Amino acid sequence: MLAYYLELALRSLKRSPGLTALMVLAIGFGVAASMTTWSVFRAVSGDPIPWKSSQLFVPQIDAWGPKGHRGGDDNEPQDAMNYTDAMALMRDHRAKRQSAMYQISPSVVPAQAGKHPLNVGGHAVYSEFFPMLDAPFLYGSGWDAQDDAQRAAVVVISSKLNEKLFGAVNSVGKTVNIEGKDYRVVGVLDNWNPQPRFYDVVNTGGFSEQVEDVFIPFERAIAVGIPNDGNTNCSETPKESGFVGLQQSSCIWIAYMAELEDAAAVTAYRQYLDGYARAQQTAGRFTWAPNNKLRDLPAFLDHEQVVPSDTKVSLLVALGLLLVCLVNTVGLLLAKFLRRSGEIGVRRALGAPRKAIYLQFLTEAGVVGLTGGVLGLLLTGVGVASVGMVLPKSISDLARLDLSLLVVTLVVAVLATLLAGLYPTFRASRVQPAWQLKSN
Amino acid sequence: MTMHPILAALRKHKAGVVLIALQIALTLAIVCNAVFIIGQRIERVNRPTGLDESNLFLVSQQWVGAPSGDDAASVEKLDSLQLTDLAALRALPGVASVAPINSLPLLNSSWNGAVDHKPGDTNEGSFHGTRTTYYFSDDQALSTLGLRLVAGRNFTAADVGHQGFRDNSEPSVVILTRALADKLFPKGDALGKVIYVNGSTKPTTIIGMVERMQVPGTGTWTNSFVWNATLVPTRMDANFSRYAIRAKPGQLDAVMRAVTPALYKANPMRVLDDDSVRSFAQIRDKAYQADRGMAILMGVVALILLCVTAAGIVGLTSFWVGQRHRQIGVRRALGARKIDILHYFQIENLLIAGTGVVIGVLLALSLNMWLMSHYEMTRIPVLYVLTGVLAMLAIGQAAVFVPARRASNVPPVVATRAV
Numbered sequence: 058m059l060a061y062y063l064e065l066a067l068r069s070l071k072r073s074p075g076l077t078a079l080m081v082l083a084i085g086f087g088v089a090a091s092m093t094t095w096s097v098f099r100a101v102s103g104d105p106i107p108w109k110s111s112q113l114f115v116p117q118i119d120a121w122g123p124k125g126h127r128g129g130d131d132n133e134p135q136d137a138m139n140y141t142d143a144m145a146l147m148r149d150h151r152a153k154r155q156s157a158m159y160q161i162s163p164s165v166v167p168a169q170a171g172k173h174p175l176n177v178g179g180h181a182v183y184s185e186f187f188p189m190l191d192a193p194f195l196y197g198s199g200w201d202a203q204d205d206a207q208r209a210a211v212v213v214i215s216s217k218l219n220e221k222l223f224g225a226v227n228s229v230g231k232t233v234n235i236e237g238k239d240y241r242v243v244g245v246l247d248n249w250n251p252q253p254r255f256y257d258v259v260n261t262g263g264f265s266e267q268v269e270d271v272f273i274p275f276e277r278a279i280a281v282g283i284p285n286d287g288n289t290n291c292s293e294t295p296k297e298s299g300f301v302g303l304q305q306s307s308c309i310w311i312a313y314m315a316e317l318e319d320a321a322a323v324t325a326y327r328q329y330l331d332g333y334a335r336a337q338q339t340a341g342r343f344t345w346a347p348n349n350k351l352r353d354l355p356a357f358l359d360h361e362q363v364v365p366s367d368t369k370v371s372l373l374v375a376l377g378l379l380l381v382c383l384v385n386t387v388g389l390l391l392a393k394f395l396r397r398s399g400e401i402g403v404r405r406a407l408g409a410p411r412k413a414i415y416l417q418f419l420t421e422a423g424v425v426g427l428t429g430g431v432l433g434l435l436l437t438g439v440g441v442a443s444v445g446m447v448l449p450k451s452i453s454d455l456a457r458l459d460l461s462l463l464v465v466t467l468v469v470a471v472l473a474t475l476l477a478g479l480y481p482t483f484r485a486s487r488v489q490p491a492w493q494l495k496s497n
Numbered sequence: 498m499t500m501h502p503i504l505a506a507l508r509k510h511k512a513g514v515v516l517i518a519l520q521i522a523l524t525l526a527i528v529c530n531a532v533f534i535i536g537q538r539i540e541r542v543n544r545p546t547g548l549d550e551s552n553l554f555l556v557s558q559q560w561v562g563a564p565s566g567d568d569a570a571s572v573e574k575l576d577s578l579q580l581t582d583l584a585a586l587r588a589l590p591g592v593a594s595v596a597p598i599n600s601l602p603l604l605n606s607s608w609n610g611a612v613d614h615k616p617g618d619t620n621e622g623s624f625h626g627t628r629t630t631y632y633f634s635d636d637q638a639l640s641t642l643g644l645r646l647v648a649g650r651n652f653t654a655a656d657v658g659h660q661g662f663r664d665n666s667e668p669s670v671v672i673l674t675r676a677l678a679d680k681l682f683p684k685g686d687a688l689g690k691v692i693y694v695n696g697s698t699k700p701t702t703i704i705g706m707v708e709r710m711q712v713p714g715t716g717t718w719t720n721s722f723v724w725n726a727t728l729v730p731t732r733m734d735a736n737f738s739r740y741a742i743r744a745k746p747g748q749l750d751a752v753m754r755a756v757t758p759a760l761y762k763a764n765p766m767r768v769l770d771d772d773s774v775r776s777f778a779q780i781r782d783k784a785y786q787a788d789r790g791m792a793i794l795m796g797v798v799a800l801i802l803l804c805v806t807a808a809g810i811v812g813l814t815s816f817w818v819g820q821r822h823r824q825i826g827v828r829r830a831l832g833a834r835k836i837d838i839l840h841y842f843q844i845e846n847l848l849i850a851g852t853g854v855v856i857g858v859l860l861a862l863s864l865n866m867w868l869m870s871h872y873e874m875t876r877i878p879v880l881y882v883l884t885g886v887l888a889m890l891a892i893g894q895a896a897v898f899v900p901a902r903r904a905s906n907v908p909p910v911v912a913t914r915a916v
Contacts, residue, residue, distance in 0.1 A: 075812075076815075076816075079808050079809070079812050082808075083805045083808070086805065087801075087805070090797075090798055090801065094794075162559075164559055164560075164561040164562075164768045166561055166562075173761070173765070173767075173769065174561045174766065174768045175768055175770060176559055176768040176770060236561070236562060237561060237562030282567065284565070284663075284736075293696070294617075294665055294697075295663075295665070298567070298661060298664040299565065299566065299568070299661060300565060300567055300663060301567055302567075302663060303663060366872040366873060367787060367791050369872070370534070370791075370868065370872055371791070371794055371795075374527060374531055374795065374798050375798060377523065377526075377527040378527065378801060378802055378805075380523060381520055381527070381802055381805060381806065382805055384516055384519050384520045384523065384809075385520055385805050385806065385809040387516055388513060388516035388520065388809055388812070388813050389809065389812050389813065391513060391516070392813055392816035392817075396816060446790075447789075447793050447794055448790045449787050449790070484512065
């Protein structure tokens with residue numbers, strides 16, 4: 058029976074090609090606009106480390122007090138740390154794994170003569186950074202706690218930098234000249250470029266085109282005076298000048314992340330943070346009551362508003378477009394179906410139940426939806442390919458056309474059209490056969 | 498023509514009428530807000546920075562193995578490196594002028610603080626006063642950037658000092674933008690007055706005012722102080738430096754190509770990559786890429802929406818015309834002119850669209866309010882909504898014209914034929 062309905066649907070659609078084309082175009086454009094913006098939204102709002110994000114936490118300690126808060130009643134502690142607090146937390150080492158980190162932008166001098174020095178991005182981190190974030194290694198591994206303590210001149214480099222400097226061979230054990238000093242390569246990361254740059258949102262703003270090429274031990278970077286390249290926020294002017302002055306100030310410039318395995322560990326860590334702040338209060342460093350926050354990674358990303366509001370507004374507007382296209386389709390299907398009242402009347406008079414009418418017209422709606430979906434697929438392809446012309450590269454590069462997007466596009470198109478076809482089909486099924494037969 | 502027959506006929510097509518009105522309402526709501534977003538972005542992108550942007554470019558570079566700049570000796574070392582670069586750049590043929598500078602408008606790398614009438618109070622801690630961005634440069638800044646001095650004097654070579662990148666700045670003279678000067682001294686008598694920089698206790702004299710200069714940041718967080726700039730006659734000494742260069746007219750490309758070899762010749766131990774030499778046009782392009790993208794996206798969506806709605810009206814009216822073929826014939830046979838039939842459908846559409854736009858205006862305003870409460874949006878001006886209403890009604894009339902004319906061409910003889 059379905060084959061027959063399909064044939065009927067095709068014949069009916071062919072009878073009014075203009076109207077059919079209109080519906081297909083509306084569905085196609087509506088679905089394509091929504092799917093293109095959704096692909097961008099999906100890319101920027103996705104969990105960068107879904108298997109572990111609920112165990113990663115960002116501690117925030119209020120090191121400025123009430124006078125440092127901008128705008129009255131907002132009592133939010135700062136989203137980054139100053140050197141003193143970050144070092145105290147590292148020393149106490151209360152989480153399963155943890156790392157303070159800051160963004161660096163040192164120069165690297167290639168060994169080959171005649172090659173100009175290059176500028177690389179990266180972070181100064183602790184050894185636990187790599188296992189905590191499950192960073193994948195192509196060669197070697199991270200350094201260990203002893204290297205941290207000894208301020209060893211070791212480095213983990215990206216596969217890209219490895220290719221540039223060593224030609225994609227295993228470079229573990231070789232040396233890289235960073236800021237004029239030699240560092241031994243202990244590991245090469247395997248194409249690791251998480252977006253958003255969740256471990257340091259404060260300094261990278263979430264999405265960053267710059268690849269992270271080098272990771273060196275935190276205390277080493279401090280000892281040789283590699284300055285921070287990210288944001289520095291101060292509530293008061295540092296008393297001493299220079300990078301050393303920054304370390305003694307209450308200015309915030311360090312990101313911090315801790316791995317806490319279960320609810321008990323989280324509670325314990327909260328108590329620890331409050332205890333720490335209370336101790337600072339007792340010591341006279343803070344003149345205010347403990348004011349800490351411990352958000353897990355998804356909550357922190359949300360708090361930092363990593364997803365650009367433009368992306369959300371675009372998605373919303375595109376969904377609005379889809380809605381209008383559907384209302385349009387309801388109207389056109391209604392017109393199309395009711396035009397065939399006579400035909401319906403005859404079918405009903407000959408004994409077709411309402412169910413049959415439903416099936417027949419929903420099949421027709423489905424065919425329109427499927428055709429619109431296929432058109433939508435093509436247009437989504439064009440859309441995703443051209444977001445690069447419209448959006449900043451750091452975001453547009455993330456939007457991808459993959460199987461799930463294709464499937465969702467088709468399913469949305471067909472479901473939406475069926476939904477749009479429900480009311481017209483209902484009206485068609487209510488056609489009174491007697492009245493139709495009489496009036497003709 | 499009386500309304501009664503039209504209304505009576507509409508009552509027979511409740512569903513169709515409601516659908517078209519709803520579609521018009523939604524379209525109006527979305528298009529109004531989309532066009533408003535486009536308007537805002539265009540306004541943002543088109544605001545002048547205050548610079549003479551043609552023939553201007555920026556070089557950003559970093560020295561390798563340079564001293565930290567934390568102590569006086571290393572600051573001197575860094576300053577001599579910088580002076581060498583400046584001399585090399587100023588000697589290049591085709592260069593009109595060169596100024597060392599920490600940032601440029603639209604570069605999104607900024608040094609912000611606050612200036613105030615009162616000296617800072619060390620007990621108080623945090624800054625007060627008026628927010629501003631700082632541009633650290635030398636006596637060549639105004640000529641290189643093409644800033645227009647509206648009062649007072651330019652920096653002289655004697656005003657120019659130098660300091661470590663992370664040292665606290667306590668300049669003795671500054672030049673302010675007029676916007677900042679007027680905010681600090683609303684009577685317009687800022688020239689020669691004393692201000693305090695970043696809660697410092699050392700007085701700073703305002704020696705000049707430039708007409709306009711934008712801050713480097715383009716994010717919405719800079720909206721409160723976007724024209725508040727302070728020019729400080731200080732060379733910043735760090736392991737990196739930036740040079741703004743004005744080429745002689747017509748020689749921009751040649752000078753931009755000549756800069757990299759000249760700097761490597763002066764000192765090869767430095768990093769200069771693809772991004773190091775950028776014309777101001779490129780900087781502007783990158784700064785507003787997201788705004789341009791959003792405007793294009795909104796434009797595309799608005800265009801599709803209008804097309805879909807117009808096509809929907811054509812489709813549904815065509816259906817109605819077909820359905821009422823016989824009735825039209827009867828009316829024509831009873832003496833209605835072609836123009837009467839045409840008017841009938843036009844007025845019918847006006848009624849439906851009119852209802853649609855009334856709902857649409859309400860929807861547009863509530864959508865705008867919702868966007869305001871959730872995102873950084875401002876209240877939509879009435880003009881946008883009014884234009885939207887008129888455009889929607891015009892599109893409705895245009896869309897209905899073709900099927901309505903077809904209806905008016907139905908011959909009276911149809912009345913006598915069986916269907």
